[in-house]
């Protein structure tokens with residue numbers, strides 16, 4: 100049967116069709132829909148883990164117990180899971196195990212654009228790089244076979260365009276899940292140094308076997324065309340190559356680690372100029388140059404940063420840009436902003452007013468760094484807000500500075516990796532104010548469930564972790580609930596937290612209005628009372644705008660009732676009592 104589906108949907112579908120038994124992961128664009136689709140299809144057990152390390156470790160356990168397993172994450176998630184990955188490569192697997200990682204060249208929705216192919220090289224394990232939805236589907240099945248044949252985890256790497264673009268997929272015959280024996284094998288699965296030493300030798304030997312496999316597998320295919328230009332490429336870059344040069348000779352790599360040296364050498368000998376087109380790092384190029392093969396066009400002409408496209412490739416090869424692909428006029432920028440009605444808006448209005456140093460984290464609340472709030476001053480990675488604030492506070496203490504840092508973190512990020520930072524702060528006599536914005540969902544990635552939302556991935560009820568109780572158990576005495584919609588209360592609570600010595604935690608429990616579809620009565624402006632002072636615009640709400648100014652007067656504020664969600668932050672910012680709940684609307 101044929102379907103038109105995205106790369107992520109294809110991976111999910113193939114997991115069910117390829118004897119998959121257990122899937123786990125943590126949301127992160129562009130990977131998120133994969134696990135959601137496994138859940139929607141309903142054939143295979145799957146769950147959200149609180150972070151990527153837990154997701155991968157659970158998949159490892161599933162594989163050891165004999166079930167084909169999948170772990171899904173975005174590229175930066177592999178950093179979190181890396182500790183497990185870099186020993187899983189030694190133990191190998193029982194049933195097949197695939198780590199699906201979605202890279203984000205161009206940083207459409209990420210804090211960096213690291214190239215996950217580095218991890219395959221680092222871990223000395225195979226990596227597959229599909230170039231469309233069909234390959235995404237096929238490579239899951241191939242991945243399980245490679246995993247079991249070579250006793251290795253397999254990384255399946257997508258990029259945003261492969262994960263999210265839709266294409267035709269032909270389903271294969273279903274492989275019914277077969278759960279193998281749950282075998283005790285201490286030297287294989289217990290990586291004590293003496294067993295690890297043996298395993299390291301095996302890893303190197305396995306890599307040589309995989310290299311041989313790479314030479315002959317149809318995953319790596321030569322498409323001979325005109326011989327003046329030969330291009331080595333993989334993944335979505337292959338599509339751009341074909342758009343730029345439909346008739347060129349191409350070595351398309353599906354297995355991007357390890358590389359097929361003989362195949363590459365032979366291909367290079369058959370073509371005139373050799374070009375390597377890869378997004379992000381020069382992973383192929385460095386290895387191919389190290390083989391002593393001349394590369395005529397590579398990263399000297401193709402940027403290390405961002406996505407490639409047909410024009411970049413043609414210009415790099417010294418040709419004019421493709422007909423009809425002249426650069427389109429720059430589109431107006433549309434910076435992201437808090438949703439109308441979001442509780443984060445109230446909090447950041449006050450943090451901005453108080454001019455405190457905010458150690459931020461990753462989530463919707465990171466938008467608090469943008470003008471006009473400009474109230475977040477560092478954001479490194481998920482979970483870093485609390486631990487970084489702790490380090491700041493210690494230096495302030497050493498320097499004799501009285502200023503107390505504020506850490507802001509969301510519920511999902513707190514469960515992911517913020518909790519341990521708070522534990523450290525309690526344990527090491529820290530001195531920061533921590534604000535946990537518990538909107539009962541993983542908002543930034545589209546509203547996924549998490550241990551605080553009270554539901555599992557499939558939507559059924561689950562144990563709901565009480566953040567206030569958890570914070571107390573971690574050793575924090577001062578934990579106070581907050582209502583971030585109430586600006587006066589929020590300001591007073593923050594001031595109290597800043598004045599009180601030692602760790603202090605505020606927990607806002609207003610649910611995400613988007614995820615829970617909360618609609619509150621809209622706000623109306625009384626034009627008689629509005630002076631056009633613009634104090635309300637500090638709320639940075641898209642529902643607020645300025646009307647036309649009458650002669651000699653300042654333009655007055657208007658509320659778009661179709662967008663407003665009645666949070667009331669603008670009402671509280673107005674000094675002239677000009678804003679109020681609209682009568683008869685809701």
Ligand SMILES: Cc1ncc(C[n+]2csc(CCOP(=O)(O)OP(=O)(O)O)c2C)c(N)n1
Nearest residue numbers: 127176461462463509510511512541542543
């Ligand atoms: C290691 C890692 N995994 C996943 C992501 C993707 N991601 C960005 S923010 C976020 C969760 C934010 O949820 P929460 O902390 O609850 O804040 P909210 O967006 O709901 O305000 C996720 C999963 C990431 N940036 N880094």
